[in-house]
Amino acid sequence: MTSPNITRARCIVPITRAPIHDGGIVTRGEDILAVDTWKQIRATYQGNYCDLGDQVLLPGLVNAHCNLEYSSMAQVIPPPKNFTQWIQSMVHEKKGMTETDYANSWMTGYQDLAKTGTTTVADMISQPQALFDNLPLEGSEVIPFFECIHLQGNPFDHSTLDMTETFLARAEETMGVKAGIAPHAPFTTTPILWEKLRERQALSSCRYSMHLAESRDEFDLFQHGNGPLHEWLKEMHHLPCWGDSASPVKTMATAGVLRPGMLLVHANKLTSDDIGILATSKVSIVHCPRSHLYFGHPPFPYHALARQGINIALGTDSLASMRCTEVPLQLNLFQEMRHMLDTYQDLSPDMVLRMGTLHGAKALNRGSTSGSLEPGKQADWISLPWQGSHGTLMEHIIFSKKPPGQVVIKGHPIAMESN
Numbered sequence: 001m002t003s004p005n006i007t008r009a010r011c012i013v014p015i016t017r018a019p020i021h022d023g024g025i026v027t028r029g030e031d032i033l034a035v036d037t038w039k040q041i042r043a044t045y046q047g048n049y050c051d052l053g054d055q056v057l058l059p060g061l062v063n064a065h066c067n068l069e070y071s072s073m074a075q076v077i078p079p080p081k082n083f084t085q086w087i088q089s090m091v092h093e094k095k096g097m098t099e100t101d102y103a104n105s106w107m108t109g110y111q112d113l114a115k116t117g118t119t120t121v122a123d124m125i126s127q128p129q130a131l132f133d134n135l136p137l138e139g140s141e142v143i144p145f146f147e148c149i150h151l152q153g154n155p156f157d158h159s160t161l162d163m164t165e166t167f168l169a170r171a172e173e174t175m176g177v178k179a180g181i182a183p184h185a186p187f188t189t190t191p192i193l194w195e196k197l198r199e200r201q202a203l204s205s206c207r208y209s210m211h212l213a214e215s216r217d218e219f220d221l222f223q224h225g226n227g228p229l230h231e232w233l234k235e236m237h238h239l240p241c242w243g244d245s246a247s248p249v250k251t252m253a254t255a256g257v258l259r260p261g262m263l264l265v266h267a268n269k270l271t272s273d274d275i276g277i278l279a280t281s282k283v284s285i286v287h288c289p290r291s292h293l294y295f296g297h298p299p300f301p302y303h304a305l306a307r308q309g310i311n312i313a314l315g316t317d318s319l320a321s322m323r324c325t326e327v328p329l330q331l332n333l334f335q336e337m338r339h340m341l342d343t344y345q346d347l348s349p350d351m352v353l354r355m356g357t358l359h360g361a362k363a364l365n366r367g368s369t370s371g372s373l374e375p376g377k378q379a380d381w382i383s384l385p386w387q388g389s390h391g392t393l394m395e396h397i398i399f400s401k402k403p404p405g406q407v408v409i410k411g412h413p414i415a416m417e418s419n
């Protein structure tokens, strides 16, 4: 058996327990064997020692929603007048992209995330080749979600289901990962698509992610039958047909689409009834702070959702819906955490860091392997320079604009020289 790697740092932040001053972490292969004070570790373990010195060591970040394939679209679409206008611009921009463009775009975003400390990312995939052309990956663990769209008014094409099954099988075979399914949104999917997904055993057992209640336009479409999204879909003969007028959340709940463990992305525009529905559905919510800022969506009801005990994770979404709040403009979950703290000043930095680590892991059903530093979990950790006092530790972590000194994924350090 290989001897363990023993790493000492000025401080270790396990997330699930208090920070450990002068701590040590012991790993073997992909796994964490122990996390404790250096004194305790040194008395118990022998192996390859490494002292990081003035660094704080914490779990790798978990990005619960991203579209890596749009990473070349930073600042291509200026903040739009409304959400519908942005979708229209995206449809136009996507027409000009080749398979190679998508593959390169994907890799740019992937590298940015790894360099800025994300060790697990849930990536929504509409162009499978963009992912598969970049295998094998050396960096963050990717949990792909295959995007499904069926517009009302179009005939249902069963090959959508076959393509989804093929994608899941290929992801399992080439990446060793159980991929998920991302039916895009309530206005781009239909009751028949959801019914067909439910009918196939291989598809119904997957983890699901959906954009839901993202914008005023979506809310107005479903609740009031008006607004720009309504007008546009009507013009194209794609008006969704889910039954009686109700909020997007209530519409999906009534259709039996919501289920435990589902990742609902955005959830910006909610009624008070919606919040109760989300709590009883046992879903996770993924908030994307900088995408929210870009669109100027209604305030994200963080406190109302958190009070119900709903798991709230963080995502970056894509660079196509981000304005530059910090240079460089890049996919970076630290920037999302900073923006979250700036917006919700009554939130503790500890909570925001939990959202960027453990809550993301829970949302992705990785709560037993990722998101905190504990024996038995995967050795995914990052280090940041730190010489300060304990009172400012969490602020320091979130507001540190220096890239991580080390990023270790499944026990392997990834190359950081291109920072």
Ligand SMILES: [Zn+2]
Pocket: 065, 066, 067, 124, 211, 265, 317, 318
């Ligand atoms: Zn998205």
